[in-house]
Amino acid sequence: MVSAPPSVPPAAQANLIAQTRSRAGKRLSIVAPCFNEQEVLDLFFGRIEDELGKLGLDYEIVCVNDGSRDHTLAVLLAHHQRNPRIKVINLARNFGKETALSAGLDVTTGDMVVPIDVDLQDPPELISRFLEAWEAGADVAYGVRVDRKADTPLKRFTAQGFYRAFNRLSDVGLPYNAGDFRLMDRRVVEVLRQLPERNRFMKGLFAWVGFRQEAIPYARPERAAGTSSWRYWKLWNFALDGITSFSTxxxxxxxxxxxxxxxxxxxxxxxxxxxxxxxxxxxxxxxxxxxxxxxxxxxxxxxxxxxxxxxxxxxxxxKGRPLYVVMDRYGFEAPKPSPEDASA
The missing domain is CATH 1.10.287 (Helix Hairpins)
Incomplete structure (x- = not known):
């Protein structure tokens, strides 16, 4: 009779992983979708580069220009010329934030990946706490907004209603007041890249993949500059996309x-x-x-x-159309020719 292998408690598993995890020699990828953000980009790069310099990690900042109608692309390219580790994906038109985020995840090369909004409502200083949670064994460390005073009362009320409705209707538990701001291990990103659906509700996908996840609370500040492109009708459609993507x-x-x-x-x-x-x-x-x-x-x-x-x-x-169309790439290596092209 063969005895079953002993089960390892989750806490012990996390301890075993933590013993082998170290940020030394690792690379961190930042993914920043951008849509009409010319007013805040200088502030964003100042804060994020300062924080990344303190962490002592090799890094890349992948900025996805999602069909901006202002001078966002020009500002991004100026920062790319100043710092080659700032890379730019220029989409052919506006595909939406969820798709732009997916486009950024597809080209990252880091051992850890952090999606972040450039409006600085996601404070870059929180990344160090994400890293500590990752080193302690978490595969995903996500930010939870415990103070949303920067939002209007109506937006806070509707957001709470959405989280309650989603968690009642869906089999996937969505953490309350959790956004896209998080740190993910490379293997989590690879799983996300394999998901084929065109309707991308990233908060739900982040929760659906599972793995060891840890919440990091933070107070959400106001936008550093500019205005949000999200309107209530757009938020309503976004909520419908989320619920219909994860519940029948x-x-x-x-x-x-x-x-x-x-x-x-x-x-x-x-x-x-x-x-x-x-x-x-x-x-x-x-x-x-x-x-x-x-x-x-x-x-x-x-x-x-x-x-x-x-x-x-x-x-x-x-219909099987591509999720997005890339017009230009800046800062990425040119794809290597295939053997067929080389022999032609």
Missing amino acids: APIRVWSYVGLLVGCLAVGWALVVVVRTLLFGRDVPGYPSLMVAILLSFGVQMLAIGSLGEYVARIYQEV
């Missing part, structure tokens, strides 16, 4: 709504039959009929709309 509950609930409406209809039909047979009374028809028709029509439209959200996302997936 919105479409499943209409089965129960249909069952409930069907039961009510049968019950009302029985009432009509009983009153007519026993009392010989005519039930007033027009008002009740119109209410029933309008209610049924409204329920059907909601159900069709919910179904349409999923069908539209299936349509986006099956």
